[in-house]
Amino acid sequence: MTNGSGFDVVEAVCELREDEVLDWVEGQLAADVPPLEIAEALSGGLEVLGQRFAEGIVFIPELVLGGELFGRAMELLGPAIEASGGEMKRLGTVLMGTVKGDLHDLGQNLVSVTLTAAGFKVVSLGCDVPPERFVEETARLKPDVLGLSALLTTTMQAQGDVIEALQAAGLRNGTRVIVGGAVANQRWADEIGADAYGADAIDGLNKIKALVGIND
Numbered sequence: 001m002t003n004g005s006g007f008d009v010v011e012a013v014c015e016l017r018e019d020e021v022l023d024w025v026e027g028q029l030a031a032d033v034p035p036l037e038i039a040e041a042l043s044g045g046l047e048v049l050g051q052r053f054a055e056g057i058v059f060i061p062e063l064v065l066g067g068e069l070f071g072r073a074m075e076l077l078g079p080a081i082e083a084s085g086g087e088m089k090r091l092g093t094v095l096m097g098t099v100k101g102d103l104h105d106l107g108q109n110l111v112s113v114t115l116t117a118a119g120f121k122v123v124s125l126g127c128d129v130p131p132e133r134f135v136e137e138t139a140r141l142k143p144d145v146l147g148l149s150a151l152l153t154t155t156m157q158a159q160g161d162v163i164e165a166l167q168a169a170g171l172r173n174g175t176r177v178i179v180g181g182a183v184a185n186q187r188w189a190d191e192i193g194a195d196a197y198g199a200d201a202i203d204g205l206n207k208i209k210a211l212v213g214i215n216d
């Protein structure tokens with residue numbers, strides 16, 4: 001995404017030019033660009049940064065700084081996304097978390113803030129959440145939907161472990177489960193017996209609405 005002056009935000013994120021990126025975010029907000037669109041553009045930058053990491057062009061410190069940059073941009077975007085929700089409706093409760101062994105929480109934060117804006121109550125357990133904790137909180141909060149995020153091939157199986165743990169605790173029938181994150185897809189959701197897969201924040205919102213029986 002570029003603005004009139006040809007600013008390439010993907011490249012700016014990759015090069016960790018934080019001040020320029022944050023100025024760009026403020027400019028986009030001032031120009032009434034939908035905040036979620038701005039967040040997705042920044043996320044495209046992180047995706048390219050991730051590719052460069054995989055190719056050995058950048059290293060862990062750059063990933064860390066890229067994550068921090070995104071977090072700072074979300075401090076500007078989060079309130080705008082929530083405010084874009086307008087009048088508060090209560091559509092249901094969603095319990096959200098990144099599975100055990102996985103520290104990637106930027107994606108689930110973006111999904112959580114989008115769901116909140118749409119009128120869901122969201123309780124986030126953060127990252128590196130063991131299956132037992134998901135079970136405990138599901139029993140306590142009785143959410144309509146449980147959202148599980150995983151970004152690593154080494155942690156995706158933990159999404160299946162949570163579903164099995166819910167089953168073992170007798171909680172599976174009352175809780176719809178949606179999975180997401182860079183390594184998940186519809187086939188994976190089917191394989192582990194999830195009720196849905198969400199590709200991004202908007203897709204996640206639409207799928208969760210469908211799970212709780214809202215069709216608009």
Ligand code: B12
Binds near residue numbers: 046063153
């Ligand atoms: C930033 C980042 C980090 C940061 C995370 C900071 C943080 N607080 O989250 C840090 C530096 C900690 C990190 C560490 C590591 N990372 Co990393 N990281 C990334 C990077 C560049 C961006 C991820 C991101 O935040 N994207 C932006 C958000 C908005 O997008 P998202 O998470 O995909 O979420 C969207 C969707 O997936 C979806 N979604 C996500 N969750 C959910 C949940 C539900 C319910 C729904 C509906 C939807 C949904 O909606 C979101 C919004 O659109 C990715 C690259 C990539 N392509 O993903 C690599 C990447 C995920 N990391 C990778 C690796 C290898 C690692 C490390 C193992 C590196 C190392 N050797 O130490 C460690 C692992 C640490 C751990 N135990 O978790 C690999 C994973 C490869 C693989 N397939 O397993 C990637 C793909 C980079 C690469 N190409 O090699 N990383």
